[in-house]
Each structure stands twice: as C-alpha cells, then as structure tokens.
Amino acid sequence: MGNLLEIKNLSIEYVTDERTNKAVNNLNLKIREGETLGFVGETGAGKTTTALGIMRLVPSPPGRIVSGEIIFEGENLLEKTEKEMREIRGNKISMIFQDPMTSLNPIMTVGEQIEEVIKLHEDLPKDELRKRAEAMLETVGIRKERFDDYPHEFSGGMKQRVVIAMGLACNPKLIIADEPTTALDVTIQAQVLELMKELKVKFNTSMLLITHDLGVVAETCDYVAIMYAGSVLEYGNVERIYNNPLHPYTVGLFNSIPSLDEDKDKLDVIPGTPPDPANLPTGCKFHPRCSKCMEICKQKMPEPIEVEEGHYVSCFLYDKDVKEGR
C-alpha cells in the first residue's frame, strides 16, 4: 500500500505582537491508504494545528506555515492554490471536529448542512441532493425525517453523527477526526467510535484520529504517532508500541494510565509541565522532564531512528552512535 499522505518537516507557528508560539516543529508523518493513524499527545502538543495544517485552515493571521511539505496523493498541498484546496476540502479530505455542540451551524437545518458539502463537490439536481443527504443521515443512524430539524434539537451524540455524515458525504480519501468523542458521554463515545470504525471500512477511507486517549487508539487504530511539543517522538504499529514503548515520554504516558491488572499505590506521573511553545527548550523538547536525560539531549534534536520495522523513535537512547560513546 502506498502513502496517501506524507508530512515532511512541517513547522507551523502563531505570531502575535508579543510572542511567537511554535506549535508544530519539523513534524514528520505518513498515512497509508485504508489505514487509521492514531495521533496522541497532551493538550497543546500541536495535534489540532497539524490537522488544520493539512487542511490548510490554520487561522491566518496569527498562524503561519513556516516550512515543510504535505504530500497528499503525490502532490504537495502547500503548493496548491486556495481554489484547488477548496476542491480537496470536504471532498478528498474531510475533518470531524472535537465539539459537535459547536461545530454545527445553529441556524441551518442539519439536512442543509449535509447538502451543502455535497453540493459543493458534486453537481447534482436538487432532489438528488436531498436524497443523498437523507441517505447519509440514515447511514449514520438518524431517521431521514429529521432532515429539517435544527442542531439544537439533537443530542450531543446525534450531533456528532451528523458531523460524521457531513464528513463522509463526499466519500473522502482521508478523514481527520479531531478528538471526535472527547465531548461526549462515555457510553455515547463507544457508539460513535464503533460507527466510525464501521464506516471507515464501508467507505474505504483512511483516518487520522487525533486523541489523547490511548485506549481509544488501541481499539481503533492501526498505527500510532506520539506527539510532544509539536513533533512526533515515536511512531509505529499500534501493537508494537503498546507492547514495547521506547521513548521515555511514551513510557511515561503508558505508566500514567490506571490499570486494573497492576496493583499500584499511585500512578506514575510525568514530572513537570509541557513546555511553553513560545519558549521551547533546546535540543530534545522533552529533555527537561526526561528521567534519562543525557548531555547531548540538551543540545541536539534527535533524528527519528527505525528501531524495528515500521517503528520509529526520536531519542538518543536508541542512537547507536551515542550509545557507543560517539
């Protein structure tokens, strides 16, 4: 399978009068066709910015894509015109946002909102349009009679279903789901995730699932990328990473999940706080919090190292040159 999307050295920053927030720093990532990639990290790690970067929807000003390439189906999205991008958005790549309560326009019926995306990308007569939108509603498990209802008449889970319907309406190649279940009740979360999994297969799309919930990743994803302070620290097959986390940050993340199997008095918490994006540490961004920090970590940014097939980690601990004492 080829790469559907490949991000190379992407850097994005937000510039205001007083400060420059480096939200994404030299990020590398790839998604193959039909694959689900989990994108994990703490709040503020730059996950959403990366997603918006792919869509070329980073609010500007103050946001700005500094450098890098985003190769989608072999073409660099960063070189596309705005008009070309519009044809891709919602059509080939669609995005599902975090909060279904606010991501629907309160003054348009849900039907209109689904129709809108279809109308933008496909040339259909009016009644066809409505039929397609109704079908999408049914696909996500909403009766088509509710076509003319307004978002406020739906519950949170139902709204997220509508958002998903909108995302899938044009049968996209890639869906970016930005914490699609965070705002929902736990029981509803499961339903929605199940639905997304199901539909992903049905529509044969790839998915970039942004979350901070490692459990969700385990259930849904094929691959996972661990993100910290705007860059990917570890990337690999879900099973491999779950069984064999390598980067000290990844290890810390897994240790901070409460588990029923082990009987621990207290959770292991990663010491310190995430860095200020306006004032990132030198070298490895994680070094001030890292228990295994070495001198070199403070000076140089480690390159990704393929430790086993398809399992990359950016850490000097696994750099043979470093290990062997240079």
Place this chain on the structure above:
Amino acid sequence: MIKYIARRLLMLIPVLLGVTFIVFTMMYITPGDPARLVLGESAPEEAVEALREEMGLNDPFLVQYFNYMKNLIVHRDLGISYVTRQPVMQEIVAAFPSTLKLAGSAVLFAIILGIPIGIISAVKKYSIFDNVTMAFALIGISMPVFWLGLLLILLFSVKLKMLPSSGYASFKHMILPAVSLGAQSVAIIARMTRSSMLEVSGQDYIRTARAKGQKEGTVVLKHAFRNALIPISTSVGLQFGSLLGGAVLTETIFSIPGIGRLMVDSIKMRDFPLVQGSVLVISVAFCIVNLLVDLYYAYIDPRVKTQYK
C-alpha cells in the same frame, strides 16, 4: 407564535399606562399656565380663566388624569390640542410620518453602510481598512448629531450648494438629515457587526464550513454573517428607538416638521394633550419596533423560534 405576539401586545398595556401616568405627572408639575400661553400676554384675565375652566385645568390632578384616561380608553381619543384646538390625533398623524421617514431612512443608511463596513473590517481584521474605518467609527459615535448636521449644511448646502438644507419633501431633502441622524448609528452598527462577526468567526461551525471546502465569501456571508445578524439586529432595533428620540435634534436643524419637534414645541407651549399624545405614540412605536426585532430573531434563529412554539 400568534399567542406570543398577543401576549407581548397585552404586556404593552401596563407599560403604556405607566408612560401616560409619568408624562401626565410631569406635565402637571411643569410650571406655566397653558391657558395663558394659548391666549398670550395680551389677553384679559377673564378670558384666560374661562379657557382654563374649559380645558379642565382647574380640576384636581387625579380627576384630570382620570378624565384623560377615560377619554383615551373609552373613546380611544387623545383629546384636543390646547393650542390649535385640533384633535391631537390629527396633529400626530400629520407629524409622525416624517419622523418615521427620517428615522427609517437613517436606520436604512446605517444598515446599508454600517453592516458592510463591519463585515469587511472583521474579515480584514487589523488591515488598513479596518483600522481606518474603526477609527472613524469611534469618532462617529462621539459626534453630536446636531454638530454633524450643521457641518453637513455648511458643506453641502452652503459651500457646494448640492443639497437643500431644510424640508423633507423629496429624496434629495432627506439625504442630509438621514446622514446626520444616521451617522452615529452607522458607527455603532459597524462596530457591533465587526465584533459579532469576529466572535462568530471564531466558532467551530465556521471552521466546519471551511473544512467542507466552502468558498470564503460564502463562509462569511452565509455562515458567519447570518449568525452574527442576531446581535446586530438587537442593536439595530435599539438604534431605531434612540433615533426616534434623537430625531428631535435633526428635525430642529433641518426644519422637518416631525413628532420630536412637535413634542418640544408642545412642551414649550404647555400643550399637555399634545405632549401626552406624542410621547405615547413614540413609545408605542418604540415598543412595536422592539417586538418586531424579537420576532425577527425568531425568524433568523431557530433556537428562539422553538421557545415561542
């Protein structure tokens, strides 16, 4: 919906009763003898006394108020003007349309100019256009209507001789009054539009619309603006009310025979029935405008509509 309107209209009744009482009291304590004013300083005292009796001015306060209200409620009659001896209704019907026309065109002017400026400023936030228009808007809301009116007359009527300085007969006559009355509202509406547009633009559903591949113009107009319209229309409604009140200054400067001037002249002549009538009519108009704004909400905001069902 109809039930809601009916309820709102019913709620108007106590408010308007209050208005009549306040104005009546105020007029009662106003110094000056209407009968003397009507007849002038040269009239003999007996004639004044006779007129006073005829007008019922010798009755105690509550009797006067009761008679007025009885007349108003039972006969739906606003009484007779002390000065012109004409039915108050007739005087108001003559004056009100020009005020309505004036305030209406000022609001229209404010909407036509203020909303696009606000939208463009919000879209091109911190651009030169934004900075310049918002600076003007700040000056605009600080500008006294009467001063602007004078400056406009000086420029357009006196120096350039382009526009007439008085009257209200034609479109041409209405330009200067509407512009000077509406200028402040342009500024207020532009600022309001800008800030609500900015607020709405930060909402997730705007991002959703962009993520759909929607064109920027459509995002701004269809998604952002239609949502921003809700606070904007409140502001327009409020503006209309204050324009009805503020029209008195514009009417004075441009010699427009509107209800504001009618009221001020009537106060000066102690023509109490006419003052009562004008305030009452303006208040009713004001309340109805507010009701219309609320109904318009329901029209543009489905969330509100559900509440009224």
Place this chain on the structure above:
Amino acid sequence: MAEANAIAKGKKENKSNSQLMGVWIRLKKNRLAIFGLVILILLILMAIFADILAPYGYDEQNLQNTFQTPNLEHPFGTDEFGRDILSRIIYGSRISLQVGIIAVGIAVIIGGFLGAVAGYFSGKVDNIIMRCMDVLLSIPQMLLAISIVAALGNSLANLMIAVGVSSIPQYARIVRASVISIKNQEFVESAKATGSNDLRIIFKHVIPNCLAPVIVQATLGIGLAILTAAGLSFIGLGIKPPTPEWGAMLSGGRMYIRDYPHLTLFPGIAIVVTIFAFNVLGDGLRDALDPKLKQ
C-alpha cells in the same frame, strides 16, 4: 483614575491587589485607551485649573472685538460678544464633566440600588421594579430627559437630574443581571448561612462583585450623558448664560455658522474629543476587566 479607586474600594475585602494590577496591565497595553485616559486627565486638570489656564474670563465681553477669527491673542477667536472662545471652552470643561459625572452618578446610585434590590430579592419586588424600569425604557431617553427638564425648569442641577434619571433603567438592568448571576455563588450563600442581613450582603458582597460591568457602562455613559446634555442645551433646554456649556455655545453659534464657523467648530471639537476619550477608555476598560471578551 476615579474608576480605579472605585475598583480598589470595592474589592478590598477578599480580593488581592493583583487583580487590580492585572486590569491595569491589560489596560496599559491598549494604546487607544491610554490615549483616552490621558485626554481625560488633561480635561480634568483643565477643569480644575480653569482659572489659571484660561487667558480671559468666560464672561468677559468686549463688544469692540466680536467675531474675531482665531489669532494669537485669541487662539480660538472670539464670539458674538467678543468673549474669548478658548477660555469659554476651558471653563466649559467644568460644566460638561460635572454634568457627565454627576448625572451618571445619580443613575448609577439609584439604578444600581434598584437593580441590586430587584435582582437580589427577585419575585414580586423584582417584578415591580423592573416593570417600572420598562416604563421608563419605553420612552426614548432624549424625550424623557426633555420632559424632565421641562417639568423641573432650566438649570444645571436640573439638567443633571434629567439626564441622570433618564438613564437609570440601563444601570438597573445591568446590575440586576450581574446580581442574579452572582447571588447564587458560594460566598454569598455562605454569608447568608452565617446570618448576615440582606442589605449587608447586597452592599458587602453583591455590589462589589458586579462593579466591572457598571464601571464600563458608566465610563461610556458619561460620554453619552455629556452628549445628551449638550443636545438638550442645543434645543434650548439647558443652562443659563453666560455659563459656557459646550452644547449651548454650539447652539448660540449656529446662527453665525456661515460667516464665523469657528463659533461652532471649536465647541464641537471639544465635545467630540471628550466623548471620544470616554468611549475609548470605556472600550479599553471593558477589554481589561473582562479578558474573556478579548481573544
């Protein structure tokens, strides 16, 4: 500066000075607001030291020197009585600031009290007070002010009362809304539990906590009050001469606008600048007091 003091007073109880500092720091960043503040301080100084600053008396006539256009001796020219317009504008700042501050003071005190009572007790009391406010609100402010001045007669004091009373409902509404949102919060509940009486709670806890919106509204309101007062003076319901009220100067000068526009120009500019200053400061305070609103 008066506003800052008011905040300090209101919040001395359980809030540290850091909050006030935060407001000040945010305000300081807003260049326009600081500009407004500086203008206001200058205006206040001008009002206080008018006797020293003004080159002539405000009622000093010179019938030989009428209608002088601006020159070295009279930077803003002279009016129809040969009075120095600059001096009159300087003295006029006293009147305008007085009118604005006292009128808004009246409105804030009465409106704030009514709003606090209405919001705090809710139910019948609330209903009665707010219905009365609705009545006042349904008469456009300008017209209400006009009828109050007419009833009381023309004078500076009555002008203030008229402008003040006609803006009571605005403050009542604002205070009521914030009181309702505050009264169910914990510290008020606990004060209730410890048996404080209602008035004490209102004054000690509720009012200080709804100061922010009132301060903002009051700052903007002073500008509006000056504008309304000038409007009333303009239609001849204002202040007696030779008191140099800006609106009245404008109104008097309009007869001569074609030949001597400086008679109306300078008082007009004075009004615009003053109200502009209050507006930008009010805007700035709103942003500074409520950081949520500014993103």
Place this chain on the structure above:
Amino acid sequence: MSKQTIKKIVFVLTVALMLTALAGCGGGQTDVTEKDELIVATAYDAKSLDPHAVNEVAASNVMLQIYNTLVVLDENGEVVPSLAESFEQVDDVTYKFTIRKGVKFHNGDEVTVEDAVFSLQRAATSPAVANLFGDIDPDSFEIIDDTSFTFQLKGANTGFLYNLVHPGASILSKKAVEEAGDNYAMNPVGTGPFKFVDWKKGDRIELERFEDYFGEKPAFSKMTIRAIPEATNRTIELESGGVDVAYDISANDVDRIEENEDLRLNRLVDNQTQYLGFNNQKEPFNDKRVRHAIRYALDIPAIVDAAWKGVGDVAIGPMSPNINYFKADIKQYENNIEKAKELLAEAGYPDGFKTKLWTNERQERIDMATIIQSQLKEIGIEVEVEILEWGSYLEKLGNGEQEMFIIGWTGQSSDPDLALYGPLSEETLGAGANFSFFLNDRVNELLLQGRRTPDSPEREAIYHEIQDIFAEELPWIPLCHGEAVVGTQNYVKNLELTPFGFHPLYKITFGE
C-alpha cells in the same frame, strides 16, 4: 478574497457617488414671465386657520390671504371699507355696517349679512381674540336688512375700528363653520384672493387663486407658505432659489442678501417694543432713582446693535413711531456711569446690589441680557441672568416673582390704546401684560380717557401726556422696536409690508 473586498468598496463608493450626483441635479434659473407660483418661507407654521381659535402672526399671515375683513387700512393708515360697502359709527358705542353685495365664499355661496354677524359674534366670544374683540357685546347684534347690521360695544373705545382690520375679524361662512365642526381649522372657507388647498402641518400650506374673488385678481395662481424655523435655512433657501420670499431674515444674513444681486431686502420697523422691565413694587426697583440709575448705566444703542446687528430701531419711547400720537420729544437719558453711580448712592445703594434678570429663550433677548449684565456690573449691580422657558416665564411674570426682565409688547393696531393700555394700566396689572406692576393713577386715568375720546387734538394731548409721564417714571426701559426684514428674489415686486408681521402676499407680481 481581497479582490472581493475591493469590489465591495468600489461598489459602495459608486453608490455614494451616484447619490451625490443625483442630488446635484435640479435647480436652475426661474423664468419670470411664466412664473405662476409664489413660495414663501416663514419662521413658524400657522397654529390654526380658524381666525377665532388663535391670535398669532403666522396664522394671521395665512388668514390674510384667505379671508377678508369688513374694513382695511388704506395707504394713509385710515380705516376704509373692504368687505363692507360702508360703515358708520352711530354713537359712542354703536357701529353700523353694510356689506358688499355679490361677494362669494370659496365654496361658492354668497356672503350674507348672517355670515358677517355670525363671524363677529363668534369673535366677540372667543377667548383667543378677546383682547381685540372682547369689547363687543355679543347680544347687541341687530340685522337691519339683508345687507346691513348694527352692534354695540360694552364701553366706548376709539381704537376699536382699527381692531376690525385684524384677521381675527375675518368674515367666515357660517355654513362652512357649522358643517366642519372641529375640523374647521383645517378646512377654512373665506372670501379672500386665495383659497385653501392643503396643509402639511409644520411644513407647508398650499393655496390656490380664487377665481371669483371680488377684488383685483392676483398675478399668480398658486401660493405655498412654508415653515422653516431655522433662520439660516430660510436664507439658504432664498439664495438657492427654493423660495421667492423669506420672512424674518436674521441679522447676520442682512449683508449677505443685500450684496446678492439676485435678491432684495425689504424692511419696515414694526409695532413691537422690546423692553427691560422692573418689578416696580419690589425693592429696590420701587425707587425711581434706581430705575434711572440703571438707565444711565446702559448704552442702549450698543446693546441693540450687538444683539440685533442692525435690525430694528433703538426705542426712544414706550411705543413704536408707527403708532398714532407717537411723541418724539420726550425726556431722554444718556449713557452716564457717574450719574448712575450717584443716583444709586442717593437711593442708598452705593455699592450696588444683587439682582436677577429674567428672559426667555429668544436668542436676541439672551444676548441683550448678557450685555446688560456686563454693563450693570460697572455700577456695582450684580446681575444673574436666568433664562426661563416661555411657559414658566409668563406664569412667573404674572405672579410678580420677577425683579428685572426682558420682554416685548406689540401694539396690534395703529391705535395707541392697544400699544399702551396693556403694559401700563391698572386693569392689566400682572396677569394682563402689565408685568412691571406699574401703578400710576394719573396714567391709568389718562389711559381710560384716551380710550373713550374720539380722535382729536384732545386725544393727542392725552397720549402725549402718558408718554411724558412714562419717560419720567421709567417703569420699564424701552430698548428697541422690531423690524420686519423680508428677503425676496429681485423679480418679486409689490411686496407691501405691514408693521403687524403679516403681509398681503396676494398683491405680489413678478417682473424684471
């Protein structure tokens, strides 16, 4: 995106430009030979067109074009018949009128003697015109035949015939009045050269030539009388050609109109006297020396010039020179600060005193008050100027609350009785226009006598004596007389001004 913005801006600008361009059109020169309409700008709209409902100048000005009175003044100021064919004074109190035959009302009906009697009876009982016609005994009317009738006054009044010239004595159609009821004021029916067409309250009254008018046919068929309260706006309208005649030109605009080749200024000193009044019953103004001191302290020509900017005339006596029996050689006072101080010291106020000067909102009066204030400061009198609104002003003056005040008084006919009786007699003390509460038995006696005495040298002597006593007592200080200042286009001819403030516009013709 930015392209769109630019497009929008361009669009808005284009619309704005189009609007201005549109507005720029119009205007142009008037062709005098084809001109058939007269547009007049007045300062106020009429309050009513029912002659008995109101008594004010703006209404009278319109009524004069619509109605006729039984008698009018000729160019020598003599009372001559108009709608009446003839009239005679039968005795001291009885008058007999014979009406002109075949005169038609605007509704087509012929004027009957009943209409005339109805009109005068109505005038006699109407409070609004009581000062003019209250003397008529409403029960004394007798119809002699189908053209003549008599009536009596309650007491002899020599000036009465002059009152009949006032539009308040217009002859109305009895039928029209009764049919219209409350709405008569909006549907007036007269016999005059113009008939009523439409009235947009506060804005304009439109009239149309009455083709069956018994007198000379007006030169134009349409007359519009607009109300433009702002003096500046009236002048602007005149300059721009929007109106043919503009009343009450403000003093600042006098030069402007005089210098304008297309315009002409018409002026006539009127019957109004503006004066500085004292409360003669209050200290210190009950002392003649104080009143004199104040007079000496004032430079009246300077005051009048500064406030009225050359419009009007400095008053030298209590009544306008237009009025019969005006006496020019009464005692005069010069501006003499020393003498003023002396008199003040004599009266017991060497350091002056504090007092209040009231006026109403009229700008010129405020201006005069402001200057008086500063002039009186020089002799130590601290004056606080208070501007009252007309309503409370009149009430407070009537109650005698005043100390000093500025007001005007207008003689509504050319007879001295109306000019002097009001502000000086005992009967009118306080509420009836004698606001200075002046009480002088001799003056009172003379006023009553003058009223009864037929025009004669004897009557002249009476009024001369009143003016002399006035000048000595100085119960109030005459400041100035008003002036009708009417601007017209050059092509407006035959505008006859009257000292009453209303003018026979129907006589106007157009020509180069």
